[in-house]
Amino acid sequence: MTDAGSRIEEYLVKKLPFTTDNYHTKKSRLSYLCIKAIKMKLPYAEPYKTKMVEYIKPSTVEQRKQWIKEADYNLFNLTSDKVFIDLLTDSGTGAMSDNQWAEMMRGDESYAGSQSFLKLRDTVKRITGFDYFLPTHQGRAAENVLFSVLVKEGNIVPGNSHFDTTKGHIEFRKATTCDCTIDEAFDTSVFHPFKGNVNIEKLEKTLQSHPKEKIPFVILTVTCNSAGGQPVSLQNIKEVSEVCKKYDILLYFDAARFAENAYFIKTREEKYKDFTIKEIVRKMFSYGDGMTMSAKKDGLVNMGGFIALNDEAIYKKATVFNIMFEGFITYGGLNGRDMGALAVGLDEATEFDYLETRVEQVAFLGKQLVEYGIPVQQPFGGHAIFLDANKFVPTIPRDEYRAQALAIELYIIGGIRSVEIGTILADRDPFTHKNRYPELELVRLAIPRRTYSLNHMRYIAAVLKNIYDSREEAKRGYTIVDEAPIMRHFTVKLEKL
Ligand SMILES: *Cc1c(COP(=O)(O)O)cnc(C)c1O
DSSP: OOHHHHHHHHHHHHHOOOOOOSSOOHHHHHHHHHHHHHSOOOOOOOSOOOSOOOOOOOOOHHHHHHHHHHTTTOGGGSOGGGOSEEOSOSSSOSOOOHHHHHHHHTOOOOSSSOHHHHHHHHHHHHHHOOSEEEEESSHHHHHHHHHHHHOOTTOEEEESSOOHHHHHHHHTTTOEEEEOBOGGGGOTTSOOTTTTOBOHHHHHHHHHTSOGGGOOEEEEESSBTTTTSBOOOHHHHHHHHHHHHHTTOEEEEEOTTHHHHHHHHHHHOGGGTTSOHHHHHHHHHHTSSEEEEETTTTTOSSSOEEEEESOHHHHHHHHHHHHHHTOSTTTTTOOHHHHHHHHHHHHHHTOHHHHHHHHHHHHHHHHHHHHTTOOBOSSOOSSEEEEEHHHHOTTSOGGGOHHHHHHHHHHHHHOEEOEEESHHHHOBOTTTOOBOOOSOOEEEEEOOTTTSOHHHHHHHHHHHHHHHHTGGGOOOOEEEEEOOSSSGGGTOEEEEO
């Protein structure tokens, strides 16, 4: 040991009171601490290892050129065997644990009163604190059931950049949404630790300027998906709740990525750095009246959703719609085994070590891209990295769908499937039928949970670096040859120019 090392050890012996455990004598534990102090901080490592692998198919550039042409240059038309790394979505694409699979085997498939239902109900109560619980087959089904009770024609539902299906279920009921997200969320050049936050003044003005009966609830999306997986701070949640209480309005969470949101609170909001994730989650939800959940995200399952809430009267009304749309109230469109796996998944998703691996893997890819000079949205989201196609390929005209062109190139060069969040997604103006050009042309790289390795991230970054280095050669994009009148991005057919 070096002089410095022994001095540090001496210091630690005096300074650090600790109890010995079964593995380390006081001395060896101290020299371990000592090595850590003088050499390097240990990096995080995945708190799991691989028990089963799923092979993915490599292919050649020539094959992929042919396949994407046959798919009419629409990545949704590709079958999964033609994709090497699939970053289309993080929804329902994660890997389950051995404990979840074991719980699948224990699934109780009783129509009524299943043990798996009881397990899930008790877990949801313990993790969220909400008293009443209804399972549904996925997140939008939870919205459909809850909004059938709460949303009426002419209503307005304020929130922070509502998710598409949330907005869809509100507008379908001839009600409208009001986006009260802070302005910083829409400026990719500013750094703000909580870009999902609500502008409290704007929210208060909205609540003030409408009669109470017109506003059934405020909805807070955590993390805010539409703003790029950006979190909401606990301070902001508290302030939103105070405003809602002042105007006697309910506050619901769209909670698909609530655990990732809690991780950002722990790591970015000083006051909560010593709280466990489960404590933060309880605190977040303590400010609301209920939640809708897409379990395909932070539930760590491939399909599922639920509603949890405190008001018995609303719960009772919701059970009627749940039975009509989803199934009996103790299964709601889910198998018993699926409810069991979800109960275990919710516990695993709210552990710090898992979340650190999850969020830092996404950030690892982001940092690698930044190092290569590639323009990405910052700060990085919890579940995805967004490429800024306006800065990446400004040489391709906007009316030739530059973000889509970049997504296609990413597929051809590396077999990586991403998704365009740009002009194609934005659809046409319903009156003029002209393309609506959104401010940002993005390509989203959504990372499935516990699925790909850091080497996959390195591979993705290297593919993008190669594309970036020859970006000036990209001059032409694509033209639409066939499109649906609404939600065209799923089925659009394109031709190369
Ligand atoms: C995915 C998602 C939904 C919809 O859930 P599904 O399970 O896909 O039906 C709603 N809100 C948010 C924020 C989501 O990410």
